[in-house]
Amino acid sequence: MSVGGLHVVFGTGQVGGPLARGLAASGAEVRAVSRHRPPGLAPGVDWRGADAGDPEAAADAAKGAAVIYQCLNAPYTDWPERFPPLQEGVLHAAERAGAVLVSLENLYGYGATDGKPMTEDHPLVATSPKGRTRASMARQLLEAGEAGRVPIVIGRASDFFGAGVTTSALGEQVFGKALAGKRATVIGHPDQPHTYSYVPDMVAGLMTLGTDDRAIGQVWHLPGPETVTTRALVELIGRQVGRPLGLRSVPKMILRAVGLVSPMMRGLAEMAYQFEAPFVLDTTKFQSTFGGSTTSLASAVAETVAWYSSRPGHS
Numbered sequence: 001m002s003v004g005g006l007h008v009v010f011g012t013g014q015v016g017g018p019l020a021r022g023l024a025a026s027g028a029e030v031r032a033v034s035r036h037r038p039p040g041l042a043p044g045v046d047w048r049g050a051d052a053g054d055p056e057a058a059a060d061a062a063k064g065a066a067v068i069y070q071c072l073n074a075p076y077t078d079w080p081e082r083f084p085p086l087q088e089g090v091l092h093a094a095e096r097a098g099a100v101l102v103s104l105e106n107l108y109g110y111g112a113t114d115g116k117p118m119t120e121d122h123p124l125v126a127t128s129p130k131g132r133t134r135a136s137m138a139r140q141l142l143e144a145g146e147a148g149r150v151p152i153v154i155g156r157a158s159d160f161f162g163a164g165v166t167t168s169a170l171g172e173q174v175f176g177k178a179l180a181g182k183r184a185t186v187i188g189h190p191d192q193p194h195t196y197s198y199v200p201d202m203v204a205g206l207m208t209l210g211t212d213d214r215a216i217g218q219v220w221h222l223p224g225p226e227t228v229t230t231r232a233l234v235e236l237i238g239r240q241v242g243r244p245l246g247l248r249s250v251p252k253m254i255l256r257a258v259g260l261v262s263p264m265m266r267g268l269a270e271m272a273y274q275f276e277a278p279f280v281l282d283t284t285k286f287q288s289t290f291g292g293s294t295t296s297l298a299s300a301v302a303e304t305v306a307w308y309s310s311r312p313g314h315s
Helices: 016-025 055-061 076-097 129-146 171-179 199-211 230-241 252-259 263-270 284-290 297-310
Strands: 006-010 029-034 045-049 065-070 100-105 152-156 159-161 184-187 196-198 219-221 247-250
Touching: 006 016, 006 076, 016 029, 016 045, 016 199, 029 055, 055 076, 065 076, 065 199, 076 100, 076 129, 100 129, 100 199, 129 152, 152 199, 159 199, 171 184, 171 230, 171 297, 184 230, 196 199, 199 297, 219 284, 230 297
Parallel strands: 006 029, 006 065, 029 045, 065 100, 100 152, 152 219, 159 196, 184 247
Antiparallel strands: none
């Protein structure tokens, strides 16, 4: 893996922050870009304050980049309106710098999959507002690559978890409640297999995509722990914390009802289909091309529980 040149990470949140740290630890020259300076910035990581929604500010912050990583997100309730301008700013920055653009995506663009494992050639046929937005953003990137504007790489992952991850399907509602001795709260049918991605594996995958020319011009599913049912994962967390973990599943009809007065619940109801049928990510393409190991689910859960346990009030 070659880490030459400046690597610029847009977004310093639950994935962007660990990615910047991982790149710095590998010996890369790293710059992190976000609107506000993040706490605990890794030694050796340069930070620039900029709003990616301002194309000129984004281009200035990424000046000199060889590789740019898009790890941005937008407020969930305003996702379709506020996310596309952020991507446009980063795309402009990559074009101005002549950099490879590695974009982290979720799986919204695929829409319902009828329980079939998702591969990279699955069509982007989502019908939900967030899904259509994600699909449109992906097409924008691929078209920019095909037009020769920017070398594009897309890495996709499922619902993720790990140290520092609190706002996700498995965050405070599962790991946080497990450490508090409360029932875990999940969406949909917990007995359906569901792929959950682990942040350190995602980071390793993104670093590979940003440093291997074979990745350019393609979509890749980032590898991670083995897929089990959500119930089996919750039971594994319970064993790790040393007590059975109760489970409460919230059906879509309840999310829809509460969504009449809560934009956040309305947004969750929109994506609830992902938890009502098998939702399995096929990562064969990545693993057969690049190789490498991933974290076992048991180890990933243990490491996440250890982080939650280290927080004040849980020692």
